[in-house]
Amino acid sequence: MKITLGALLLALLVSFCVHAQETSRDNTLNYRIVDTGVEDFYNNTSVISMPKQGEAFYGQDAQYKINIPSYTDNGDGTITDNMTGLMWQKVMGEKMSFEEAFQKAKALKLGGHHDWRVPSIKELYSLILFTGRVRGQRAIEPFIDKRYFNQPLGDPRIGEREIDAQIWTSTEYVGRTMRNDKTVFGVNFVDGRIKGYPKYNPRTQRSNKMYFRFVRGNKDYGKNSFIDNGNDTVTDVAAGLMWQKADSGKEMNWEKALEYAENLELGGYSDWRLPNAKELQSIVDYTRSLQTTDSAAINSVFETTEIRASERRKQYPYFWTSTTHLDGRNPYSSAVYIAFGEAQGKMHRRLMDVHGAGAQRSDPKAGNKEDYPRYFGPQGDVRYVFNYVRCVRSIKQ
Known part of the structure; x- marks a missing residue:
């Protein structure tokens, strides 16, 4: 009887913990991520009507509203x-x-x-x-x-x-x-x-x-509270978000990144999405960097692919977001990325960290893979175009 009761109590405890993560109360969300405000939809070159599930470019920023600015x-x-x-x-x-x-x-x-x-x-x-x-x-x-x-x-x-x-x-x-x-x-x-x-x-x-x-006010804002769920997912209790523990393990353009996220099944969930710019920036760890901790700028609970990209130097990937960045001659052709490795540029023929790990920039959404990396702007920003993905889902509240 004692064994049965103990097992029952353990099962109830596990069930309670999982339920607590899935139903985070408002007062525990000290790090509520505010929506980007984006309402329009884009392909690689223009404004489009709202894509339907299964169509190209479904899953971008405007598809998912989170905490509306107020x-x-x-x-x-x-x-x-x-x-x-x-x-x-x-x-x-x-x-x-x-x-x-x-x-x-x-x-x-x-x-x-x-x-x-x-x-x-x-x-x-x-x-x-x-x-x-x-x-x-x-x-x-x-x-x-x-x-x-x-x-x-x-x-x-x-x-x-x-x-x-x-x-x-x-x-x-x-x-x-x-x-x-x-x-x-x-x-x-x-x-x-x-x-x-x-x-x-x-x-x-x-x-x-x-x-x-x-x-x-709110001195806890910006402080993550990560839990490794033991099923290849990580929960940030402070923000009410669940993350893919390991990244995509391969690079892709923006359209493919959206498709990858929408089709991901992980940890028993199928409602994964490509994070918007503010969601992805929320998991940057600004106490870490390739220069100082020999790591990506992210908590060690996550797994991040090491790459050999421009000039074959050790680097960690840029990661796509679902957010279009309205800049340039064609304002619809670029999307936001977050640099979890060095935010590199080439100046005076020298490749260097020009913006810092945790910088937020943007890349063209598409291009010929053999044409990249390229260097752009006054600091010679490295453009990879084919970036990595780490998916997110919202915890039910």
């Missing part, structure tokens, strides 16, 4: 994000150095609050919307809700490009970019990207200056 203007210079529990500074001040920003945040008493801080990269990225659009260096529509937040442009009168209005965070790159530059991650809400920016001017060694948008 803000409250508090009327005192602050904006509350009703999804994340974070409160934001509505209007940023002038550009300042990294060190000055921490002093400013400590002294800030905006809205009668005294606990302002410099946001992490994950906190700041929660505000990005991929309804924005840019064409190279020319701003068209910001990648942030301009009804609630100001977003200045770079000033051409002082030699800046319109896209030179980046916002820094408290997250410093654990490696180095370019030619051994100390680097701080920032979000560019003018061109819709994450990259690392040199903390100091490489020539003068004076502190570079960027914009900052201060934040307060």
Whole structure:
């Protein structure tokens, strides 16, 4: 009888744990990922009508709505994000150095609050919307809700490009970019990207200056809570998401990435999808990098394929998202990726980490495999086009 009772209790405990993961209460979701705002559908070159299940390009960003952005203007210079529990500074001040920003945040008493801080990269990225659009260096529509937040442009009168209005965070790159530059991650809400920016001017060694948008509240935002489910899946309890533990193990273009995710059956589930940009960025581990931990920038609970890509150097893949990035002559032809290895570029004929592990950029959705990798833009960004996939599914709430 004791054995039977013990077995019964064990079975009940296992059942309870699984049920708890599948029905995460709202109050446990300290890291709720906010939707990208995308409502349109795209193929490789144009806007299309909504694909049906089984059709090409089914499963892209607009197919799946998660936590719809919701803000409250508090009327005192602050904006509350009703999804994340974070409160934001509505209007940023002038550009300042990294060190000055921490002093400013400590002294800030905006809205009668005294606990302002410099946001992490994950906190700041929660505000990005991929309804924005840019064409190279020319701003068209910001990648942030301009009804609630100001977003200045770079000033051409002082030699800046319109896209030179980046916002820094408290997250410093654990490696180095370019030619051994100390680097701080920032979000560019003018061109819709994450990259690392040199903390100091490489020539003068004076502190570079960027914009900052201060934040307060929900200090747990951006902190993952991973559980290895023992069935080739990993649950992030904090975000209410379940992930494919190992990646696709092979590279593919964007259309094939969508198809791969929609057809995946893993861990007893068949409702997998290609993650949107904000979902995939949520599992970047900015304390890890190829340079410092000899690993991908992701928690060690995950398995990531090591590749030998450009110039046969050790590297970890870029990973596709379901999100189209509206940039360039044809704004529909590129999709967002996250670099879990070095965000490489070739400058002065030298391949180097130009943006930092955990950067978010975009690649053409399709191309001839023999034509890649190629190098593009002022930092010679490596374009692979054939990237890897790590699928996600939502846990029922």
